[in-house]
Amino acid sequence: MSDVLVTCFSRTGSTELAARALAESLGADLDLIQSPDSYTGPGGLVRGLWQTLTRRGPPVETARDPADYALVLVGTPVWAGQPTPPVRSYLARYGRRIRALAPFCVSASGQAYPGVFQAMERLAGLPPRATLSLAENDVRSGASADRIRQFAISLRRGRDGVA
Structure with missing residues (x-):
């Protein structure tokens, strides 16, 4: 087991x-956040947008406990300038168990969303x-591979200081 978890x-x-690219670069464990709520198709898109705007989250399932890791990377798509409802639920449920957090997001534009x-x-x-x-x-094209590797390198350098 690694001391780093990548979840999304x-x-x-x-x-x-x-x-997956971050987990590979860091030699980290990977855990996908699952929800019984479907976000596929037009209905799923509307459900996701409504949950995002109302700050509601669905139940979520994960296989790994973030408390077992020195560093947890949490990834989310950007919906209406916010993290997705399943990520909100994950952090509401497990966030206080995370010792060190490194969030990442994927959006159409790639811009930073404070x-x-x-x-x-x-x-x-x-x-x-x-x-x-x-x-x-x-x-999707692989053009972000260098940025992902550089991010992983910067996290690895600081890993010794993780409490």
């Missing part, structure tokens, strides 16, 4: 691709060690 929710697979990281910080109850924002097209 992914509706279309882009955030999962980024999570509201996403602020919400994740608030839900987890601790400031992030580092953040990463990626563009969906860059993740």
